[in-house]
Amino acid sequence: MNSLIDSLNPQQRAAVTLPDVSSLILAGAGSGKTRVLTSRIAYLLQNGYASPEEILAVTFTNKAAKEMVSRLSTMVSFNTKYMWIGTFHGLCNRMLHSHHEQAGLPATFTILDQSDQLSTIKRLMKANNVSEDEVSARDIQHFINQRKEEGKRASQVKVLGYLGQLKLQVYQWYEDSLNKEGVCDFAELLLRSYELLSRNEQIRHYYQRRFRFILVDEFQDTNVLQYRWLKLLSGIEDNCERVNAVFAVGDDDQSIYAFRGANVGNMKDFVRDFRVQNPIRLEQNYRSHGNILDAANALISNNSERLGKKLWTDAGRGDPIRVFGAVTDQEEAEFLVDSIKGAIADGVDRKEIAILYRSNAQSRVIETELTRRNVPYKVYGGLRFYDRAEIKHTLAYMRLAENTADDSAFLRVVNFPARGIGAKTIEVLMDVAKNENLSLFDATRLLPKTASQKLSVFTQIIEYLKLAKEQLELPDFVDFTVEKSGLKHFYETEKNSEDKLENILELKSAAQAYLSEEQTDSNNGTDTLSPLAGFLSHASLESGENQAKANEDAVQLMTVHASKGLEFNLVFITGLERGLFPHDSAINDDKNGLEEERRLMYVAITRARKSLYLTYAQQRMMHGLTRYNMRSPFFDELPAQTLKWLTPKEGERSSDRYSCGGSSLMRDYQSAEKSRHYSSNTPTWAKGIVTSKLERDIRRQADAGNPYRQGARISHEKFGPGRITSTRNSGDSHEMTVTFDSGKVLTLLTRIAKNKITLM
DNA sequence: CTCGGTCAGTTTTTT
């Protein structure tokens, strides 16, 4: 049994064997965080300090929760089924189902995802004649979610000014609408669960007595409401004779979700509120080599407001961090693939190679190049299974079978597949529903005959589904829904819909998989839910497996955000340009924005075990125009001795690039040279620019005197005659796309091309 | 009512 503890380092061991008090574990990147969390639970169980039902462990992602359960089941023989291990949302959902009556919800309440939430807001704005020109629905969605994350209902919100009033008014309508429909959005799950606990003493005391040990993963990502929820469960505010021990694990340096409400300040508040004596620091890194850690430490030290932590390793210096500055994004992609091919030839596993970027839009050039040169790859974070339109349609039918008052689901599919129910009919229906305070479904009966008849085709379907759900096993019910709704027929006859058809048929397997998973480990509290309700929750809360093919032998592409928690032998951080990483919005933002970008960079660097490459391009196509960027200011925050510039660092002579031998460095140099060959014009005049629509318009006007206009016939000394098919301005450069008579299409920089072309 | 074209907006993302 002590093997559990013996293999830990002193700090890890101190954390795992802490007595029954609240504690903060500052767990640096790669310091064995998950191991400490699971070992702690195992320790409590094996020594009889806790029984399984006294354990509550909260994570942010389903993936992390699953990981914890599976690791735990290899460590202890206790049944994990009696512990509550899950995401904040999952656990709140579980709690609300158990006490739906006290929480003011119907037993059949359904969950709105973000897009459902947005369309509900849009619908309410339209119904109440609030124009999106005044405030966008997105702004209001943001406003509402922020207020909920502060724990505030519409009646508790104070606002200033006309726009504030307007947003608040929509919040109120929205709140009423959710209540009427019996649905919860994501933030609502938390807020309602919080209110349930705070208002109902009996329920609160029950959970307080039960969960003697509360463990929180990624504590730096908690928002204000989540922290208050934890406080309620701990009993710290109830003057209980004994406060439950909260074991909070987090890393303030890896807080990268402030933009969605995460509050790093919770860590300091936690130390104060729970009177944490000595936070434990896990600073020994078991992942990366010295150069990588030095770079990470140096970078992050530029942030103020840190709790302070310095990673160290005994793994040795390792390779230097290699830097490649490309002229174009295309050249950057070519360099990546050159290097990757070399690494693979040296025996590196493809799945041990990661290409990271700041925003998804950057993946395309890289993907194209990987495809062109036959390197298998996998992109993370694309459209998830349950997010696909056809799946959401099918689920909407199922949601209606469960809860006919779910107006979002109703509107999604009332006329899909098309059954002649248009905007006019819906408008009338919504009016009636509003006046009579009925759900859209119930209001269909009250419409004039013709409209009512059209709608009854739809409501009949739902009535059938309601009967069927009682009589069929879940997978068969899915089949029935797909058939009865007309979706199957629709996708069968619609051309180019083979994939969609396959997906909706796949939903049956998803239901089957869900059921069998439930039988083996019922950890999501689905014991209190019907299979259908459980499956619908599952579909809303676990947006679908992106991980399914994680072990495939392919190069891994993902955003830096998506890479958190992962590690690879070879990592490329790409697009390191001012404006991109750090991103424009953060630069223009206050200091906090830049600090979050820096933490993001810190996360990116610490993903690498053995080798790290940093790349950037001076020139990049984005949103249809070419941008010219300076390299990222982060380069200047990394210690020079950890870096190896494969291309000359501007403003400095790079003579050392020939000096250091080694086969792998030579190859870097060769591929750097090779990639460089593709393009030779370095636009030194280019400056980082910000393009807004207004600026674009102004430039377009200023451009009126330019002879190289769209439609003009020109002749190029090399490519012959052609016509300008489009022109673009970006910054102080002007470019044109020319379709030559030969069929060749080229985009030329006017500044350079004008010496080579003549107007015809 | 439906389809097909035009036009604005575009960080990151989990639940």
Next chain:
DNA sequence: ACTGACCGAG
């Protein structure tokens, strides 16, 4: 470049 929203013609 790509997507979702909107508008006018059939």
